Structures are given as C-alpha cells and as structure tokens.
Amino acid sequence: MAIPNVRIPSRQLYIDGEWREPVKKNRIPIISPATEEIIGEIPAATEEDVDIAVEAARRALARDDWGSTTGAQRAKYLRAIAAKILERKSELAKLESLDCGKTLFEAAWDMDDVAASFEYYADLAEALDSKRKTPVDLHLDSFKTYVLREPLGVVGLITPWNYPLLMATWKVAPALAAGCAAILKPSELASITCLELGEICREVGLPPGALNILTGLGPEAGAPLVSHPHVDKIAFTGSGATGVKIMTAAAQLVKPVTLELGGKSPIVVFDDIDNLDLAVEWTLFGCFANAGQVCSATSRLILQESIASEFLERLLLWIKNIKISDPLEEDCKLGPIVSSGQYEKVLKFISKAKDEGATILCGGERPQHMKKGYYVQPTIITDVNTSMEIWKEEVFGPVLCVKTFKTEEEAIELANDTKYGLASAIMSKDVETCERFTKAFQTGIIWFNCSQPTFTQLPWGGRKRSGFGRDLGEWGLENYLNIKQVTQYTSVEPWAFYKSPSKV
Ligand SMILES: NC(=O)C1=CN([C@@H]2O[C@H](COP(=O)(O)OP(=O)(O)OC[C@H]3O[C@@H](n4cnc5c(N)ncnc54)[C@H](O)[C@@H]3O)[C@@H](O)[C@H]2O)C=CC1
Ligand SMILES: C[N+](C)(C)CCCC(=O)O
Numbered sequence: 001m002a003i004p005n006v007r008i009p010s011r012q013l014y015i016d017g018e019w020r021e022p023v024k025k026n027r028i029p030i031i032s033p034a035t036e037e038i039i040g041e042i043p044a045a046t047e048e049d050v051d052i053a054v055e056a057a058r059r060a061l062a063r064d065d066w067g068s069t070t071g072a073q074r075a076k077y078l079r080a081i082a083a084k085i086l087e088r089k090s091e092l093a094k095l096e097s098l099d100c101g102k103t104l105f106e107a108a109w110d111m112d113d114v115a116a117s118f119e120y121y122a123d124l125a126e127a128l129d130s131k132r133k134t135p136v137d138l139h140l141d142s143f144k145t146y147v148l149r150e151p152l153g154v155v156g157l158i159t160p161w162n163y164p165l166l167m168a169t170w171k172v173a174p175a176l177a178a179g180c181a182a183i184l185k186p187s188e189l190a191s192i193t194c195l196e197l198g199e200i201c202r203e204v205g206l207p208p209g210a211l212n213i214l215t216g217l218g219p220e221a222g223a224p225l226v227s228h229p230h231v232d233k234i235a236f237t238g239s240g241a242t243g244v245k246i247m248t249a250a251a252q253l254v255k256p257v258t259l260e261l262g263g264k265s266p267i268v269v270f271d272d273i274d275n276l277d278l279a280v281e282w283t284l285f286g287c288f289a290n291a292g293q294v295c296s297a298t299s300r301l302i303l304q305e306s307i308a309s310e311f312l313e314r315l316l317l318w319i320k321n322i323k324i325s326d327p328l329e330e331d332c333k334l335g336p337i338v339s340s341g342q343y344e345k346v347l348k349f350i351s352k353a354k355d356e357g358a359t360i361l362c363g364g365e366r367p368q369h370m371k372k373g374y375y376v377q378p379t380i381i382t383d384v385n386t387s388m389e390i391w392k393e394e395v396f397g398p399v400l401c402v403k404t405f406k407t408e409e410e411a412i413e414l415a416n417d418t419k420y421g422l423a424s425a426i427m428s429k430d431v432e433t434c435e436r437f438t439k440a441f442q443t444g445i446i447w448f449n450c451s452q453p454t455f456t457q458l459p460w461g462g463r464k465r466s467g468f469g470r471d472l473g474e475w476g477l478e479n480y481l482n483i484k485q486v487t488q489y490t491s492v493e494p495w496a497f498y499k500s501p502s503k504v
C-alpha cells in the first residue's frame with residue numbers, strides 16, 4: 001500500500017449533523033506515540049456538550065427521517081458509510097497509525113474490518129424488517145399476541161484506543177442498524193478516525209442526531225453520558241476499573257450496560273502438535289500483534305513440559321524476525337505503545353516481575369535502535385508462579401509469561417486460574433482434547449489451533465471480570481433492541497372474572 005501524505009484534520013465535536021465547538025472551547029493535544037511530538041488536537045467535550053448531544057439524539061428519534069425509518073432505509077446509510085471508509089482506506093489507516101502507533105498494515109486490516117462490519121449490519125438491518133413484528137401463537141381463541149423489536153432509544157457508546165475506529169464500529173454499526181440514536185465517546189488517546197467517521201456520516205447524509213461524536217476525557221465527557229437520565233443504555237469497552245465505575249453510575253438509574261473489559265487469556269500448547277512453527281507463530285501473534293494492546297491477547301503461555309525448551313528456543317528464533325520500527329515503515333511488525341502513561345505501566349509490570357523473582361527470557365526494555373517513541377521489545381518471561389502480578393494482571397503490552405504443565409488437568413487449572421474470562425486458545429492435533437478444553441475453558445471466545453482471528457458474524461465478549469454482553473453477530477444487534485410484547489383480547493364477550501350485573 002502506498003503511504004499517502006495525510007494531514008491530521010482539525011475537527012470540532014460532531015453533534016446534530018454538524019461540527020460544533022465545545023461549549024467550554026477546551027482542546028486536547030494529540031501526541032504521536034512514535035515521535036512523542038504533538039501532531040494535532042481534538043476537541044474536549046464536557047457535560048454541557050453531552051446535554052446538547054443527547055437532546056439532538058432524542059430529536060432524531062422523534063423525527064420521521066430517522067425515527068420512522070425501516071431497516072432497509074437504514075441499511076442504505078450503513079452501506080454508504082462502508083463505501084466511504086473503503087474509498088478513504090489508506091488515508092484512514094495512516095491516521096489510525098499516527099494516532100495510536102499500530103502498524104500501518106494492521107491499521108489497514110482494521111479499516112477493512114470496519115467497512116465489513118458496516119456492511120454486515122446493513123444486511124441485519126434489512127433482515128430486521130421482517131422480524132420487527134413476530135406473532136406468537138398461544139393456541140387460544142380469545143388472545144392474539146405478538147412481539148415487537150424496537151430501537152432501544154438513545155445509546156451511549158464508550159470505546160478504547162487500541163482499535164479506535166474498529167471498536168467504535170462494533171457498537172455504532174449495530175446501534176444504527178437497530179434504529180437507535182447514538183452518542184459515541186472515543187478514547188482521548190486516539191480519536192482522529194472516529195472524528196473522520198463524523199465527516200463520513202455528514203457526507204452520506206445520515207440524518208442529524210442519529211450519530212453524535214463527542215471526544216474528550218473519560219470523567220468529563222464519558223461520565224456525564226453514563227449518568228444522563230435520557231441515555232437509555234451504555235455499551236463500553238475498556239478497563240476493568242472504568243467498567244466498575246460505569247456499572248456503578250448506571251445502577252443509580254437502573255440503566256442497562258454491556259461491558260467488555262479485557263483479560264489475561266491463556267494459550268495452551270500440547271506436545272502432540274505436528275508443526276511446531278505453526279504453534280509458535282500463533283503464540284507470537286496472539287501476544288505481540290498490536291504491540292500486545294489487545295483485550296483478548298493470549299498473554300499466558302501454558303506449555304507442555306516435554307516440548308518446553310524446544311518451543312521456547314523456536315520462539316526466540318522467530319522473535320528475531322519481528323521488525324520493530326516506526327509503524328509507518330514497510331514490514332514493521334511491532335510499533336510503539338499508545339502513550340507515555342501506558343508505556344511506563346508496561347515497563348513497571350516487567351520490573352515488578354523481575355523483583356518477584358521471574359526471569360526475563362528476552363526483551364524487557366526499550367529497543368536500542370529506537371531513540372524516541374514509546375517502544376517496548378517483545379518480552380518473554382519465565383520462572384513465573386501463579387501468585388505473581390505478571391501472571392494475574394493484564395499488561396496491555398508485548399509481554400508473554402510462560403508456565404509449563406505435565407497433565408491435562410494441570411493445564412485446565414492453570415488456564416482458568418484468572419479472574420478474567422474473555423478468550424482462550426488451545427493448540428493440539430487431537431480434536432477430542434480440544435473439545436474437552438472447549439467445555440472446561442471459562443471464557444466467551446475459544447480459539448483452536450490459532451489465536452485472535454475474529455469474524456463479524458460471531459459473538460464477541462466474556463464472562464467473570466471480563467464483563468458481560470456480546471458485541472458482533474446477531475447478538476450485537478440485540479444489544480440495541482427493545483423487546484415489547486403485545487397481548488390482544490379478541491373475544492367480544494366480557495372476561496367474566498367478576499359477576500356481570502347484566503346477567504341475572
Ligand atoms: N478491553 C479493552 O479492549 C481495553 C482494555 N484496556 C485496559 O485499560 C487499561 C487502561 O487504559 P485506559 O485508556 O485508561 O482505559 P479506560 O477504561 O479508562 O478507557 C476506555 C474509555 O473509557 C473512558 N472513560 C474513562 N473513565 C471514564 C468514566 N469515569 N466514565 C465514563 N467513561 C470513562 C475513556 O475516556 C475511554 O473512552 C489498559 O492498560 C488496559 O489494561 C484499555 C483499552 C482497551
Ligand atoms: C480481535 N481483534 C484483535 C481484531 C480485536 C480485539 C478487540 C479488542 O482488543 O477489544
């Protein structure tokens with residue numbers, strides 16, 4: 001892909017179909033994770049802007065041009081958005097890479113996934129028209145019933161920085177497909193492409209207020225959305241700590257939430273695998289793709305003892321081929337961490353692991369050839385025990401920790417030895433072993449002989465402290481629908497529960 005020369009657009013908040021300066025006129029600098037320089041700025045919304053956006057969303061629902069649309073009409077908007085994303089793919093990919101530090105290659109993948117998600121939910125929006133009203137046959141003469149699926153209302157979508165436009169799309173696309181009016185609050189650490197989504201919505205003529213985009217800080221722009229009485233639901237992807245705050249604030253209004261909160265996912269490797277390199281590559285990809293900043297990263301390698309030393313040797317050989325460079329460089333496979341704060345956090349996890357007695361098998365530091373930017377070498381940590389922080393806590397960086405096992409029971413116990421429950425992976429040639437693990441793993445996502453491949457049609461989400469609810473697939477659409485039952489009494493006679501005065 002040729003790297004286009006892009007300028008970072010200077011945008012305002014996207015409210016009611018137009019660009020609006022934040023009431024308090026605040027802005028937040030954009031800091032390049034690759035160079036540590038300020039490369040632009042984004043508007044910072046506050047409570048006042050949230051109020052204006054919620055009103056705009058409510059008006060959109062009340063207006064025929066959005067509130068009375070059929071799924072087929074909404075599908076047209078979604079397809080137009082998908083087409084614009086593809087048209088601007090190389091530019092958007094570069095903006096994403098500049099903003100969050102992911103490799104240009106991965107950013108381009110994300111843009112394909114973004115367009116595919118909009119197209120997928122366009123199909124589901126169309127299909128919704130025939131499911132909008134579903135009769136339920138009670139086999140009774142005096143009652144006729146049906147169930148309606150309606151848009152839930154005004155929804156707040158709060159999203160993270162690791163897949164900025166993709167994570168926003170996983171919520172925006174189904175919310176619009178369902179006919180909701182949405183307010184998107186992207187992460188302050190990476191908002192550029194989400195603001196461009198605003199420009200795309202304007203260009204395709206999405207009715208004003210159907211999607212509003214408020215960039216800004218979590219406590220200033222996210223929290224007022226959660227506690228706003230006219231926001232009917234919050235869908236969130238991000239950290240556990242923020243998830244707890246959101247659920248607590250939403251509870252005061254009995255507001256539904258879905259939470260996708262990351263994890264500490266295991267990858268179990270058995271000694272019966274035919275091709276060691278295949279397992280090695282998925283292990284690397286599962287933990288070092290997107291510099292390990294993936295909620296489903298398989299960051300705990302659980303390795304059968306009989307192949308442990310051979311496997312680790314292969315890992316070390318493969319790791320040498322991971323090109324660490326500016327994420328825009330060709331063949332870059334590991335870019336910087338998103339921000340200085342996250343960078344410091346990752347390095348602290350590594351030094352704490354050392355202090356607790358673990359061995360840094362490789363990496364553990366800033367790569368010598370990168371003088372600027374928040375780069376961390378791909379890091380493998382061994383001699384880990386289950387009470388160490390590195391075993392228990394999500395690092396969100398390119399850090400893999402390793403433990404070995406002898407028996408299957410031991411492997412299952414280690415895999416589930418976590419408060420999280422998002423994903424797990426198993427590598428074995430034995431289908432029955434994999435089926436036993438599929439049953440035993442306490443997670444919402446299971447990868448068999450791979451790690452991370454994600455398809456729009458399948459439910460995405462976890463259990464335990466990884467949260468609840470599912471993005472993607474038909475489950476993603478259900479998040480934004482209100483289910484209403486209608487029961488009609490069809491007899492012409494009174495019900496006869498009371499004694500009728502007209503009868504003697
Ligand atoms: N599950 C996942 O995909 C992600 C997990 N994380 C985890 O979170 C850690 C910290 O990253 P952060 O950027 O601080 O995550 P965060 O959870 O604070 O940020 C996610 C979103 O929540 C918003 N937010 C923050 N405080 C809020 C509040 N009180 N009310 C409403 N919205 C609020 C943020 O502005 C952002 O849009 C990472 O090291 C990683 O472990 C981070 C990003 C994604
Ligand atoms: C599966 N993948 C890597 C495309 C996206 C993971 C989403 C996340 O980190 O929340």
Ligand code: NA
Pocket residue numbers: 030031032033098099100188189190191
């Ligand atoms: Na950024």
